[in-house]
Amino acid sequence: MADASYETDALIADDINAYLDQHQNKSLLRFITCGSVDDGKSTLIGRLLYDSKMIFEDQLAALEADSKKVGTQGQDIDFALLVDGLAAEREQGITIDVAYRFFATEKRKFIVADTPGHEQYTRNMVTGASTADCAVILVDARKGMLVQTRRHSYLAHLLGIKHLVLAVNKMDLVDYDQSTFDQIVADYSTFADEIGIETFTAVPISGFKGDNITSSPSANTTWYDGPSLIDHLETIEIANVAAxxxxxxxxxxxxxxxxxxxxxxxxxxxxxxxxxxxxxxxxxxxxxxxxxxxxxxxxxxxxxxxxxxxxxxxxxxxxxxxxxxxxxADNPPEASDQFEATLVWMDDEALKPGRGYTLKLASQSVTATVQEPKYEINVNNVGGSGEKLATKTLELNSIGVAEIHTDRPITFEAYEDSRALGGFILVDKITNATVGAGMLHFSLRRASNVHWQATTITRDHHADLKNQKPRVLWFTGLSGSGKSTIANAVEQRLNVMNRHTFLLDGDNVRHGLNKDLGFTEADRIENIRRVGEVAKLMTDAGLIVLTAFISPFRAERDLVRAMMEDCEFIEIFVDTPLEVAEQRDVKGLYKKARSGDLKNFTGIDSPYEAPDEPEIRVNTVEMTVEEAADHIISQIMPLK
Amino acid sequence: MRRLTHLERLEAESIHIMREVAAEAAKPVMLYSVGKDSAVMLHLAKKAFYPSPPPFPLMHVDTTWKFKDMYALREKAAQDAGMELLVWQNPEAKERGINPFDHGALHTDMWKTQGLKQALDHHGFDAAFGGARRDEEKSRAKERIFSFRTANHGWDPKQQRPELWNLYNAKKAKGESIRVFPLSNWTELDIWQYIMAENIEIVPLYFAAPRPTYEYEGGLFMADDIDRLEKVMGHRPEITERSVRFRTLGCSPLTGAVESEASTLADVVQEMLLTTTSERQGRVIDQDEGGAGMEKKKQEGYF
CATH class of the missing domain: 2.40.30.10 (Translation factors)
Structure with a gap:
């Protein structure tokens, strides 16, 4: 075993000040290791920590004991146990998340992102790669290139990692055979060309035995004339300097x-x-x-x-x-509100095209909607035919290209030019989970060329002339809850009070503006988005807008709320229990839905998400239409 | 063209993290344990917001069993930084007289885990900085920089938010909170090198000096308050003066001293590098429940 090499740097004991001086000015390289389950990643990292003397004696003792108990290397030290952290995964014998490890040589401090190799964890690898300058792709010498090798290389390349290392591991198990190594390198070269990887460095290693890890060539690979893994990692240019x-x-x-x-x-x-x-x-x-x-x-x-x-x-x-x-000043970045981007989906709940998500890019947070993806990337077949798959959404761990629209222009650069201004995350507005990550490619229109027309007559002028404060009274509730009836009564009252109003009704809008839309979830989201935009224009014109739409999804109502000026969006929850609405069944729709003639009907086979904190709530079981309308008027006074 | 050193990059990253929290959290707080990592974290906070003072208070979740030197530095450090110092002692633990001798693991649970939860709830903090590092312990290596906690302060390692680039998602529902670890990517050696480079004041207990010590269950401890020890232990421990120092600081009866002559920073670092036992070994906390001790504690709300 390598215990003999386990000595600390002599300089530490001889001249601590000289040692500290030497280590005070190291550079910092972040890299990621990727490989499939049995390629020996954890073993390699354990080895790097071990060889750079980052393991203490008590940890070593625990390691030796653990190796005998749960190790997979017989009586030898199982380095993987050093890095497989959480109890749950220790039992399963796999790494399930991103773990960060640290070691240092005389020249550099290294931060290693250790990410899992199995398919369902693309998001972890993407996370680890996002901060890495370099990727070490592990290949088992016995198996050669696998589907995972292609996938990991593609992801590293996608995340903009410029330095790729092909570490052909377990050379000890192929008797350090040069032709095996050469064949894998040749295969990888072909693949790298296909997907646009310009250069890579290949090193034959054994994480388990220690060949070509810290020095090269090892006695077992005299035919190899390249650098050891560590030597190479010490010389890679750091992205930070290039920036x-x-x-x-x-x-x-x-x-x-x-x-x-x-x-x-x-x-x-x-x-x-x-x-x-x-x-x-x-x-x-x-x-x-x-x-x-x-x-x-x-x-x-x-x-x-x-x-x-x-x-x-x-x-x-x-x-x-x-x-x-x-x-x-002479070379500023652009601002835009429409982009093409590559998206990596990271949430159990699939992407909902048209839904508003919070997009965070650098220190900017805006509301963004993603259009139906142009295509999904088949990460198992990059570079080959069938690389692009048709899709309507993105599921967990899938990657696709889509248009993104933001509610106001954001400052950006293409991801390939700048990670800082080209990488973004998407956050779900309800669960607050980070659901996706993306890389901007380019703006779909130069927002700088479509300046807002600076009109002389502003929305304030419009509103002043009408002697009112523009507002959207957004009625939401089940079909048959009484939205249209109450909205109509409210509009009548406002009209009597000499106010300028407009009522947008769900059924009426579907005869014209939205007649191309059906009732799938995606279409319902788009329906609401368009109504929101129309309502917004009308508030700019100074009107009090009343809308009567089921608008079942909280996220879409919040999206419309975000479009409006502060305090101009009044959410009115027409609170009618399903039994009551169904009993009324004015249009006979519940009957059809129950019999299966009508699909995606809210309350029956499609959910209704009631507002948590509506500005106004009216209970139509306890109130008459007249009482409800009076109550709403009293809540929105004064009108100016 | 200027190549930044690893310490400069770590510093810039920590500062960036702190500013994100100041900009996005409603009511942040910095947890301060008076140890060397806390000292570095506090120093970075001063740098992050200079010339303003850090826009949040310092809070010490106290067990009443810390070293006297720690209490002294605590007051001074807060004052120097121009920050408000909040101290929380779990009233229930106080009333029940919970101590490390009679109550074992319950001592840490009541004073620290429960105390921390109470303090955060009491003040309504929605983000709390902590000085934990990923190199300290295996389960820490997988924790995010922004670590999301449920309303009950629980940590679910399977529900962590992916953290890409330097974009941190600080959004949360009412009642939920975030623990933020700006020193995540620092190692113990980085901390010491930074303390040297920046001349940061740390508790003198880190340096060797002749101190009154006693042995207890195979460990060597310092008699910081001999009268109180006698009261709790039921006898006066046998005191020997030895040149000792501490590699990590916690409750005085739980923190093992090491015999040492290292009286300068360089000596201490030298000793740290030459020594072959890891930092936390002096602390009893990780050895509970086998190797999964810390992971379990964190799920229950320990920092």
């Missing part, structure tokens, strides 16, 4: 305002460098100014670079807040 060559961008995280005399903008520099006196532009407003100071706790800096967290002050009093990006 300094790009134009300056700093997303503003936090406005630092300790007193009236100081106003600083805090953030992590995403790319480029910045100096005192540099001309900058605030995006998306387009305002320009000059860097006054670069403030840190350790004093002011003349210059700061990508990867540093700083606070910047500007010469001019310009509007700038969280979500804005401070950028090089």
């Amino acid at each position: 300094q060559e790009k134009p300056f961008r700093m997303p503003v995280q936090w406005v630092n305002r300790p007193n009236l005399d100081f106003r600083g903008f805090s953030g992590l520099i995403g790319s480029g460098t910045v100096k005192r006196g540099d001309a900058v532009r605030i995006v998306p407003s387009g305002k320009t100014s000059t860097i006054k100071t670069i403030v840190t706790y350790d004093g002011e800096l003349d210059e700061a670079v990508a990867g540093q967290s700083v606070t910047i002050t500007l010469e001019d009093e310009v509007d700038c807040s969280r979500g804005d990006v401070i950028a090089a």
Whole structure:
């Protein structure tokens, strides 16, 4: 066993200060290891920790004991046990999540993302790859390239990892045979060309025996003239350094305002460098100014670079807040509200095209809808025919390309140019789960070319002239609950009060604007989105809009709410129990739904999500139509 | 072109994390244990918001059994940072006189796990910074930087939110909270190197000095308050003066001392690097319930 090599660096004992000096200025490389279940990933990482003396004696003792108890290597040390963390997975003998490990050599500190190899955990690998500069793809020398090898390489490439290492592992089990290694490298080269991987480095190793891990060539692979795995990892260029060559961008995280005399903008520099006196532009407003100071706790800096967290002050009093990006004045990023992106779906509940999700990109958070995907990527067949699959949605762990629309323009760059301004996450508005991650490709239209027409007569003028505050009274409830009837009564009252109103009714809209839509979940979402847009235009015109739609999904009602100005969206829950609505059955629809003649009917075979906190609730069992209408009027007073 | 060192990058990352929390959480708090990791975390908070003071209070979940030196530094550190210091002692544990000698694991559960939950609920904090590092322990290696907790403070390792790039999802429902670990990617050596580079004040107990010690169940401990020890133990422990220091700081009767002559930072780091037992071994907490001790504690709400 390798116990003999388990010695600490002699310099530590001889001259601790020299050792500390040496280690004070290391660089930092993040990499990810990927392979299928039995490729020996955990063993390799355990070995790296072991060889870089990151295991203490007590851990070693525990490891030896565990190896005998649950190990898979007989009486030998099972390095995998060092890194397989959680109790549940220890029992199953597999890694189920992303784990981060640390080790260091004289030149570098390394952060390793250890991610699982089996199919259903694409999301974990994507997560680990998102912060990695390098990917180590493990292949079992006995098995050669597998479907998983292709998938992992594709994902690493998709996430923009520029440095790929093909680690051909378990060479000890093929008698360190050169031709086996050469064949795997040749196969991989062909595949790499197919999917656009420009370069990779192949190393023959044995994680278990330690060949070519820290030094090369091992006595068993004299035919190999390349670097050891560690030697190679120590020389890879770090993405952070390359980012300094790009134009300056700093997303503003936090406005630092300790007193009236100081106003600083805090953030992590995403790319480029910045100096005192540099001309900058605030995006998306387009305002320009000059860097006054670069403030840190350790004093002011003349210059700061990508990867540093700083606070910047500007010469001019310009509007700038969280979500804005401070950028090089002569080379700012674009802003847009329609994109094409690659999406990785990460939630058990599939993507709902048309639903509003919170999109977070750098420090910007907006509401975004995803259109029906153009196609899904068959990750098991990338580079081959059948790579693109037709789909209407994306399930957990699937990857696809789709259009994304945001409710306001966001500042962005293509992911291949900038991880900081091109990578985003999607968050479900109800569960708050992170449901997807995406990489922006390009804007579908240059939002900068479709400036909002600055009209002289504003929405305020429209509203003033009508002597009212525009609003949307959004009636929601089951079919037959009385939405249209009550909305009609409310509109009559407003009309008597000389107010300008418009009633958008569900059935009527479906005769015209939305006659192309059916009643599937996706169509119902689109129905509501369009009605929301129309209602929004009408509020801009100064009207009080009444809408009567079942609008069964909370997320869609919230989406419409988010479109409107603050306090202009009034959600009115027409609260009628299903039995009562069904009994009324004014249009005979419940009967049809019960008999199966009508599909996707809310309350019967499609859910209704009641509002949690509607602005107004009317109970139609206890109130008459007249009482309900009076109650609503009393709640929305004053009208101006 | 400037190549950032690993410490500069770790610092920038931690600062970025803290600013995200300040911008997105309604009522954040920084948990402060007075140990070396807390000292580094507090130092980073000062840097993150300079020239403003950090926009959240410091909170110490106290067991009443910490070392006197820790209490002294606690007050000073908060004052230096211009931050409000909140101290929470579980009133129930206090009333029942829970102590490490008579109550074993219950001591940690009542004072720390339950105490922390009470304190967070009492003040209504929705985000709490903690100084835990992923290299400390196996189950920590898989925890997110933003670790989501249910309204009961439970942690479900299978329901963690994926964390991509440096985008943190801080959204939560009412009553739920987030534990945030800005030092996730630091190792013990990084912490020591940073303390040296930045000249951060830490509790003197980390450095060797002659101290009154006693042996208890095979471990070596420091008699920080001999009268109180006598009262709880039922006898006055036999005291020997030895040159000792501590590799980790917790409750004085639960934190093993190591015999050492390391009296400077460089000495301490040297000793840390040469030593062959890992940091947490001095603490009794991880050895409960086999290797799954910490994972189980976290599911119950321990930090």
